[in-house]
Structure formats: C-alpha cells, structure tokens
Amino acid sequence: MYNTDLPARAELPSSRQLLRSTAIAFVSASVLLVAAVLPAEYGIDPTGIGRLLGLTKMGEIKTSLAAEAGQGNPALGEGRAAPAAQAQAAAVTAPAAPPPRATPSNKAADAISITLKPGQAAEVKLDMRKGAKVAYRWASSGNGINFDTHGDPPNAPKDFYHGYGKGRDIRQDEGVIEAAFDGKHGWFWRNRSQAEVTITLKTDGEYTAMKRVL
Numbered sequence: 743m744y745n746t747d748l749p750a751r752a753e754l755p756s757s758r759q760l761l762r763s764t765a766i767a768f769v770s771a772s773v774l775l776v777a778a779v780l781p782a783e784y785g786i787d788p789t790g791i792g793r794l795l796g797l798t799k800m801g802e803i804k805t806s807l808a809a810e811a812g813q814g815n816p817a818l819g820e821g822r823a824a825p826a827a828q829a830q831a832a833a834v835t836a837p838a839a840p841p842p843r844a845t846p847s848n849k850a851a852d853a854i855s856i857t858l859k860p861g862q863a864a865e866v867k868l869d870m871r872k873g874a875k876v877a878y879r880w881a882s883s884g885n886g887i888n889f890d891t892h893g894d895p896p897n898a899p900k901d902f903y904h905g906y907g908k909g910r911d912i913r914q915d916e917g918v919i920e921a922a923f924d925g926k927h928g929w930f931w932r933n934r935s936q937a938e939v940t941i942t943l944k945t946d947g948e949y950t951a952m953k954r955v956l
Contacts, residue, residue, distance in 0.1 A: 803910060848874070851946040856954070858887070858933035858941065865956035867894070867928035868949040870921040876947030878929075879916035883942070885935035886911035891919065893927035918947075930956070 784805060787793050848871070856864045868876060870893075880889075891906040906919055906927070911934075921927050933939050945952065 848948050848950050850949055850952070851944075852952050853942065853944045854952070854954070856931075856941045856943070857938060858931065859938050860933055860936050863930065863932040863956060864941070864954065865928065865930045866943060866952065866954050867926035868919075868945065869951040869953075870919075870925070870927050870949045872921050872923050874921045874948035876919045876927075876945055876949055877917075878919065878943065878945045878947075879914070880929065880941055880943040881914035882912075882939045884937055884939035885933075886913045887939060887941070888912070888932045888934055889915065890930045891915075891928070892930070893919075893922060893925055895923045895925040898925075926953075926955075 854866065856866070858864055870876065888908075888910050889912060890908040892908075893904045893906065894902070895904075904922055907915070907917070909915065919927050929943065931941055
C-alpha cells in the first residue's frame with residue numbers, strides 16, 4: 743500500500759505552460775545553432791558572436807581544409823589524372839623514393855625529400871596491413887604547407903575518405919599511423935606559399951613499400 747498522495751490537477755502543468763516550455767527550448771536551440779554551431783562548423787556568423795568567441799575562425803579553417811582536399815587530394819578521387827607534363831615535372835623536381843629495407847617482420851625505415859614549387863602538390867603512401875603502426879616525422883625547409891594524412895583501401899568506393907589528421911600552413915608534423923584497414927596510408931601536401939619548399943619525410947615501422955603516387 744502506497745502512502746504517496748497523487749498530485750492534484752491544479753498542481754499539474756497546463757497545456758499553455760507546456761507549450762511555453764517547448765517554445766523556450768526551441769528558441770534556445772535555434773540561438774545556439776546560429777551563434778555557435780554555424781560559426782564553428784561552417785564559418786557562417788550572422789550574429790557576430792562566433793567571431794568574438796573565436797568560433798568563426800575555426801569554421802573557416804575547417805571549410806578551407808575541406809575545399810583544399812576536394813580540389814587536389816587524390817584520396818577524394820581527384821588529382822590522379824594529372825597532365826603528363828605536370829607528372830614529368832614533378833618527377834624531375836623530386837626523384838622517386840628508394841625501395842624500403844623490409845625484413846621478414848615487414849619492418850622498414852625510409853627517408854625522402856620532395857621539393858614543391860608554389861602551388862605544386864605531392865603525395866606519398868605506405869603499403870600497410872590493418873593494425874600495422876608506423877612512426878613518422880616530416881618537416882618543411884621553408885614556409886608552412888597544407889597537408890592531409892589519410893588512407894585508401896583497395897577498390898575504395900567513390901568519395902571514400904578516411905583521415906588521420908590535416909592542417910593548414912604547417913611547417914612540421916609527427917606521430918604514429920595505425921592502419922585502420924589493409925591498403926595505402928600516407929600524406930598529401932600542397933605548397934600554397936609564394937616560395938619553393940622542400941619536405942623531408944622520415945618513416946619507421948610496419949610497412950612493405952613506400953611509393954610517391956603524385
């Protein structure tokens with residue numbers, strides 16, 4: 743037997759009160775969307791609050807990097823069919839990577855240098871099995887460059903993309919790639935500065951081949 747008294751009808755919220763609470767929640771969510779989400783994710787700041795809080799800059803960088811990858815990143819289905827003259831010029835600028843020194847445990851270590859003229863791009867990939875790990879470090883001898891670290895599985899579907907990290911106007915980056923699947927994993931760079939830069943990449947870990955694919 744329960745001793746708790748049921749609330750009287752007068753104590754329950756009325757339909758008008760419920761509608762008012764719903765309207766307040768909707769308005770609050772709309773304000774949050776316009777003032778925070780749109781500036782932080784898309785760089786759209788109709789109120790100006792996002793710029794004051796530093797959110798608009800964050801959204802602009804995200805949008806710029808997405809456009810950068812879409813314009814020239816072979817991982818997004820573009821850049822593979824570069825003109826023959828451009829491919830030959832890239833080959834002259836930076837020679838192909840030497841073959842890795844693989845061991846029976848698929849351990850390898852390599853170093854490669856690539857020189858990029860203003861506006862030029864390059865991509866280097868490692869053949870890795872799922873779960874394999876590679877430590878890496880790359881650095882630019884000149885200005886900062888845009889980069890996108892990502893992976894491609896065999897026969898990837900159209901618009902497939904799996905990223906490990908990206909940045910804009912960066913002079914160096916280092917870390918460990920752990921392959922999310924069998925395939926090719928590596929780095930895409932583009933020199934958006936007005937001066938020539940040289941990128942030096944060093945790798946050490948579990949992979950069977952290093953290839954420059956762009």
